Amino acid sequence: MLLLLTGAILSCETESQCANNPDKGPSLPSADTEVVRDTIDLSKWDLVWEDNFDYENERLDENWESQNGPSGHILCSRWRENAVVADGMLQLVNRKERRGGQEWTSGNIWTRRKFTYGYFECRYRYAAATGTNNSFWLMTRGPDAAKGKRFEIDINEGHYPNEVNTNIHNWGDITTGSDGRKTHPSFHKSFSYGGRPDYSLPLEMPVSTRRIRLISNNSAHFHIREVRIYNVTGKCYPNPLSEAADQDVQGLVNFARDDDTRITCSGLYNAATKPENVVDGRISTSWITQKQGEKWIEFEWPTEKTIGCIQFINGWQEKGTWRCLINDYKLQCHDGRRWIDISTFDVEKEMNFGREFHTYGLEWNVGEIVFYIDGREIRREKNEFCFSEVPIWLSLAIISWSGQITDAIDGTSMKIDWVRYYQPKAK
Template sequence: MKLNIVYFVALLCLSIVVHQPWAGATPRMQEHDKTHADIDIDLSEWELAWSDEFDYADRELDKYWESQNGPSGHILCSRWRENAVVSNGILELVNRKERRGGQDWTSGSIWTKKKFKYGYFECRYRYAEANGTNNSFWLMTRGADPKEGKRFEIDINEGHYPNEVNTNIHNWSDIRTLPNGKQTHPSDSKSYTYGTRHDYSFPLEIPVTTRKIRMVSNNGPHFHVREFRVFSEKRGKYPPPMSKAADRRLAGLVDYAKDPKLIITSSGSYNRQTKDEFAVDGDVATSWITQPKGQKWIEFEWPSDITVGCIQFINGWNDTKSDKWVGMASDFKIQYHDGKDWVDITSLDVTTSSNFGTDYHTFGLKWTEDEIVFYLDRKEIRRERNEFAFSESPIWLSLAIIKWDGPVTDAIDGTSMKVDWVRYYQPKSDDTDEPE
């Protein structure tokens, strides 16, 4: 396929729209938003106005895109044209461990020479397969304040490996300085984690007898374990993990994690207020928060054998504004010790089930004068009122190395954000009117 630019001639009608001032909502995160889930974008109502399929030689990229060439103060890498590579119909933004521009890493960031306003935007791409990377498809105005609205940034997706989607709306015109000297601006953020859940219950078809149970995780960032339960055998159903009954004394059911003689050891804690003992205190409001780096684990040891019929745990944290859970572990194993070796009871690894680094996904945005609507694989995930994004913007594709998404390690070197295509649609014109 070739780069297509279709020009439309349309009759412009003058209209007056009154916009309320942007409220500057505080950032919030949430799991998959069920409100707008599974609503498809109907492309039969749109026509392709522009696209880049990257089916040309690498040197041709410069005809259509500008590139950053220099350092970046807010991230851990400088970004250069050489890190944007077109080959075999794919654009790769490549991370390299090399000292350049005063920074220890390099990556790539490009934006279109053409500017766009209103329509449906989408990009099909894969994440760089490493924690500590930010894989972005976005819109942002450049230069001074526009004649209409504000300087804005709409992050259609700032993707974090392996399974996190982040959508952000920024107002860059109304920057203010706080009493502590730091600058802030109105922004609204929502994040979505796929392939995980906050509450787990694992009844064992064949109970196991042991003195040791442990949970092990290679999750990149730190995470919360709010409650970990080790139940005895029981006929019938176990209480739901989030129910109050799960932490009460119930006839015929023992939670061995409440044993006063239990010995708990762990890989570490985030700080003194998030000790491992909070994982078994019977209060989901408190939690053991793992250390930020390295393998995370917590181990429970009893003075004598116990027979385990079910294991439950609650992880992540609940955003009270949206009543959604986020920050769940993307992988874990729960194991018991048989006297010689550790044996798996159950495990999860979203890199084999919801891995945005191995699977291509399509990230979309419908931008109108009234609304900003975000899509994943053409299904709606978020809808907001458009308060200030009323001017033209280039399309941006960027890869960055960041410290707030897990450890920055040599595993990043050579990874890349792989872009299959970028497309821009406009609503189909109404040609159904009868001629006069």
């Protein structure tokens, strides 16, 4: 994950000795601070229905219906022609073509059959471009639900390259605000794999420099909450997520907060999200980058500093889950002539769901809704209103909140290997 060109990562004998060993990034399926609770045991389930897409394209219509037209809330219209079965796989294909009043087309299909409680799973690979929403989901159709509320369960709304989004929507209780905007109860939880909110990079060979910078080509704007540039110490460095990190280790000096530190950056999201926020000692504030182009923040001093460790925190928290983590970064020092990499990371090389197939699952019963990835639990919620039969949906969309929209989307596809539905074995 980390490539060090001017020094090696300091290894610690135990995690208790050094907080945040950088060689121990989160591995699938753990993401951010989420704790895996359980695994699905398919020996306790009977396979009731499946589609392996091992037939000619024309036969897709026997089991699936297709959208043929635009959707107002997304940036593409969706058509049967964009759902293609070939070589034992279903592909939902993005195309840059004006149709249905929109600039892009894609695919959205749902089963003719309806399903109720059981275990659902789908093995698929994301369209390999930002701005795409790769979805496996359940939703009631029609104005009323037979039982409970009209609802939607997004088993995964996947965003390239490494984000899993799970949602439970209550479409039965829509309210209209004073501004005319309609809202409904929605319960969201997002997981980013490969990246992490906190990075701690101790250097075995200290770096002496007057300039340090952090660079990212992340497609969307992002938050940097704290940057700490520490002196060399014979002790281990603090937990980056500690609010009192600078005081947690005796003799520690954070050069980033020196009075003579000059901080510059590539741009701002708005006036309140200034770069000085990364050295105010508060994780609750942040520098938020501009939306477009390369993003960077630089620290400069009048005289050289000898640096033993660099830490930074990125993203933002929602109900204990870190979201919108950066997908790449470079930490660099300047040797007086040129910039030299200290550490680099690129999630597309480490954890790329547009390159890898994963299996997304849902256990749904009258009491609970449990989400899985590759057979391991990532989220569990009480079932309060999802009680009606529903079709299974497979959808690809182009949306502004899943990353930058570029021509790289054209020709990409969500590739689905199979979809399966199980019911518990009789006891």
